[in-house]
Amino acid sequence: xxxxxxxxxxxxxxxxxxxxxxxxxxxxxxxxxxxxxxxxxxxxxxxxxxxxxxxxxxxxxxxxxxxxxxxxxxxxxxxxxxxxxxxxxxxxxxxxxxxxxxxxxxxxxxxxxxxxxxxxxxxxxxxxxxxxxxxxxxxxxxxxxxxxxxxxxxxxxxxxxxxxxxxxxxxxxxxxxxxxxxxxxxxxxxxxxxxxxxxxxxxxxxxxxxxxxxxxxxx
Ligand SMILES: [Zn+2]
Numbered sequence: 001x002x003x004x005x006x007x008x009x010x011x012x013x014x015x016x017x018x019x020x021x022x023x024x025x026x027x028x029x030x031x032x033x034x035x036x037x038x039x040x041x042x043x044x045x046x047x048x049x050x051x052x053x054x055x056x057x058x059x060x061x062x063x064x065x066x067x068x069x070x071x072x073x074x075x076x077x078x079x080x081x082x083x084x085x086x087x088x089x090x091x092x093x094x095x096x097x098x099x100x101x102x103x104x105x106x107x108x109x110x111x112x113x114x115x116x117x118x119x120x121x122x123x124x125x126x127x128x129x130x131x132x133x134x135x136x137x138x139x140x141x142x143x144x145x146x147x148x149x150x151x152x153x154x155x156x157x158x159x160x161x162x163x164x165x166x167x168x169x170x171x172x173x174x175x176x177x178x179x180x181x182x183x184x185x186x187x188x189x190x191x192x193x194x195x196x197x198x199x200x201x202x203x204x205x206x207x208x209x210x211x212x213x214x215x216x217x218x219x
Pocket of ligand 1: 013014030103104105
C-alpha cells in the first residue's frame, strides 16, 4: 500500500529576517505558519511509515551567514534549500525523492488587505513528473478546502493540468519532482481567518498529506 522507498522532502517558506511576508495585522507570519504546517504534515506522514525530511527547519540562517543585505540572505537561503534537496537526491536517488514547498500567497506588498484569495500549486515550466504530483495535491485541495475557500481554488488548464508554471528557483534547480503550494492569501482577511482556525490548519495539512500519498501510491 504505501511505498516506504519514497523520500519526501518538505520545504518551509522564507525566514524570520525576510521582510514582509505576513498579514497586514501581523496575525499570520508566513515563515511561522509554513513551519507549523510542515511539522504537522511530517509527523503525520511518519506515522504512516514514510521517510520525511525538511529542507530548512531553523527560523533563519546561521549567524555567520547573516548580512545587512536581504537580497544576499535570500540567495543564501535558496541555495541552502536547493543544496539540501539535491544532496538527498544524490543520497537516495532522484527517482525516489519528491519535494513539496509550502507557502502562503500574497497579492500586495503594501501592508494592506486585498480581495484576491484562493489556493494554487506551481511547477517548473514544461512537462515533468512534478505535474502528476501537483495534480494529486490539487485534487486533494479541491476535496479538503471548504466551499467558502474552495470556490477560489485557482487553476491554469492551458496545458491540460491545473498547476501554474513558474521559474521559481527551488523548482527549477532541484533535481527531483518539485512543487510549491500557495495556500490561500496572507493579505486577504477571510483567508487569514480560515488559515488560523483549527478547521483551516487541518484542511491545509490534510490536502498535503492526501495529495502526497495519492501521488506515491500512483507510482
Ligand atoms: Zn512565500
